[in-house]
Amino acid sequence: DAKTTQPPSMDCAEGRAANLPCNHSTISGNEYVYWYRQIHSQGPQYIIHGLKNNETNEMASLIITEDRKSSTLILPHATLRDTAVYYCIAASTGANSKLTFGKGITLSVRP
Amino acid sequence: GAVVSQHPSRVICKSGTSVKIECRSLDFQATTMFWYRQFPKKSLMLMATSNEGSKATYEQGVEKDKFLINHASLTLSTLTVTSAHPEDSSFYICSARDYGRVYDEQYFGPGTRLTVT
Numbered sequence: 001d002a003k004t005t006q007p008p009s010m011d012c013a014e015g016r017a018a019n020l021p022c023n024h025s026t027i028s029g030n031e032y033v034y035w036y037r038q039i040h041s042q043g044p045q046y047i048i049h050g051l052k053n054n055e056t057n058e059m060a061s062l063i064i065t066e067d068r069k070s071s072t073l074i075l076p077h078a079t080l081r082d083t084a085v086y087y088c089i090a091a092s093t094g095a096n097s098k099l100t101f102g103k104g105i106t107l108s109v110r111p
Numbered sequence: 112g113a114v115v116s117q118h119p120s121r122v123i124c125k126s127g128t129s130v131k132i133e134c135r136s137l138d139f140q141a142t143t144m145f146w147y148r149q150f151p152k153k154s155l156m157l158m159a160t161s162n163e164g165s166k167a168t169y170e171q172g173v174e175k176d177k178f179l180i181n182h183a184s185l186t187l188s189t190l191t192v193t194s195a196h197p198e199d200s201s202f203y204i205c206s207a208r209d210y211g212r213v214y215d216e217q218y219f220g221p222g223t224r225l226t227v228t
Contacts, residue, residue: 034216043115043204043219044155087154098145099206099217101155 002027002090004102011108018075020105022088025069030092033064034099035073037084044087044101047073078109113139115207117220124195124227132190132223134205140185141207145217146178149202161188195227 005023012018024033032051036044048055048062050071055062061074075082087104091097114137124130134144142163147155159180161167167180177199179191188207192199202224206217 036219038155041202041222041224043117043206043222046216046218049216095143098157098160100157101147103154 002031004088004090006086006088006102006105008103009106009108011110012078014080014109014111015077018078018082018107018109020073020075020086020088020107021070022073023070024088024090027068027090028092031090032093033062033068033071034089034091035060035062035086036089036099036101037086038104039081039084047086078107080109080111083107083109113207113209113218115205115218115220117203117205117223119223120221121224122226124225126196126227127194129191129193130195130225132192132203132205132225134188134190134207134220136186136207136209136218139207139209141188141209142185143208144182144188145206145208146180146188146190147204147206149204149222155204192225195225197227200225200227
């Protein structure tokens, strides 16, 4: 699976959009971009995933560049409860696929 | 959304004893379950992949005789830490892949905090 690179941390103000970047320059054609987050001392929570089109769900939007070498997770209106470690993972699908977690980015939402 | 539970949430055991952790998919069938370990301030490390009815596949460096994994049904996998030692103290997290979905998102349990004294 392709390696992803994320800044170690960022913060944003409550109510503002949080834009979390991720680089995956070696992503292969069959690999999806997945985003999970982990709130302190809990299991990771699935947020969103995509292949090449932009995706949106009730939690977030995922913007993938046309060359698929990078992506941005957007939390449109961050709240204090969004403070967590966010993991960007490039992984293929199928019976043998698995998720490899990097260090992630720690998002701190300030009041 | 899909729910995965783990039991117990916390366990303290004495060095040399064995501990069993259960992972259940509550509202879906999971052909594949995964076990991770997470040390403080570190990321999740995959330990093994468990497929229903077959032997688990362990990641390099994980002792299969120490971390016994059983996936006897489509909704239950267990991890047994045998002869636990203080260095096995960690946060153990399972995840399950939803068999019925087109895409392969994994759903994670809340984790089990193991402390070996």
